[in-house]
Amino acid sequence: MGLSGLVNASLVFKLVGLVAVVFAVMAVTLKNVFHCALALAAMFFALSGVFIFLDADFLAVVQILIYVGAIVILIIFAVVLTERITSEAIRQTNHLLIPGLLLCASLLGGFVYVIDAARLPAESTPAQAETIRIVGRQLLSTQAEAFEVASVLLLAALVGAVFLGKEITKK
Amino acid sequence: MTPLSHYLILGAVLFVIGMFGVLTRRNSIGILISIEIMLGAVNLNLVAFSRFVETSTLNGQVFAVFVMTVAAGEAAVGLALILALYRSVRAVFADKFNILKW
Numbered sequence: 001m002g003l004s005g006l007v008n009a010s011l012v013f014k015l016v017g018l019v020a021v022v023f024a025v026m027a028v029t030l031k032n033v034f035h036c037a038l039a040l041a042a043m044f045f046a047l048s049g050v051f052i053f054l055d056a057d058f059l060a061v062v063q064i065l066i067y068v069g070a071i072v073i074l075i076i077f078a079v080v081l082t083e084r085i086t087s088e089a090i091r092q093t094n095h096l097l098i099p100g101l102l103l104c105a106s107l108l109g110g111f112v113y114v115i116d117a118a119r120l121p122a123e124s125t126p127a128q129a130e131t132i133r134i135v136g137r138q139l140l141s142t143q144a145e146a147f148e149v150a151s152v153l154l155l156a157a158l159v160g161a162v163f164l165g166k167e168i169t170k171k
Numbered sequence: 172m173t174p175l176s177h178y179l180i181l182g183a184v185l186f187v188i189g190m191f192g193v194l195t196r197r198n199s200i201g202i203l204i205s206i207e208i209m210l211g212a213v214n215l216n217l218v219a220f221s222r223f224v225e226t227s228t229l230n231g232q233v234f235a236v237f238v239m240t241v242a243a244g245e246a247a248v249g250l251a252l253i254l255a256l257y258r259s260v261r262a263v264f265a266d267k268f269n270i271l272k273w
Binding site for chain 2: 024028033047050053055056075077081096115127146150154
């Protein structure tokens, strides 16, 4: 289905994955937080490319809409509102650099070992042609309760963000 | 077709990168960025499993939609918290946030 029919689909996947990893590393290690936010946006673009490889077209679009369109913009707003602090001279990492690196490397080793040892299913089932219809049906029938809870959660987050963002005047 | 293990390894690498950021960054906005990377990696795993294991119901994709919802709410509340803290502490560094201590 779709891209999998192309000759070099695997190569393109590796390229997109490499782009995602490189931008993720940039988002985590760059000194300027504004550049980090931009790298995060690029990382999510690459990740939505990976979603297209997985025949999840609806989710790829939603990924760009929500993450790049909303969350990264929100992060950039926060960066701009707290500007003075984000100069290059200030140390951006804490003293956990070496232990953190060791912990993450060992965790990655464990992940790769488990993934390598697991007997994963090979691709057998054909992809769904119209994911958006199935996802919509699921959201409003099987997952209706979770859908309602998610709407309440978003309302609570909205109210909470407004309350926290409001200037609190002491009496 | 790319095998499932490649997607899982990409997800694992992204998750570990995000975790490294959470552990080592001082800037709390940077920590939030790293958390978003971790959530994105988890989403990748969910979508990959929904493609390879169960394609008739697309449960993994539905779950990924919920993860995105929670991520959006988390980003909004987290950034509002950071801005509120910035107003009182005048800093965004996590090791400066000690006003809950005695």
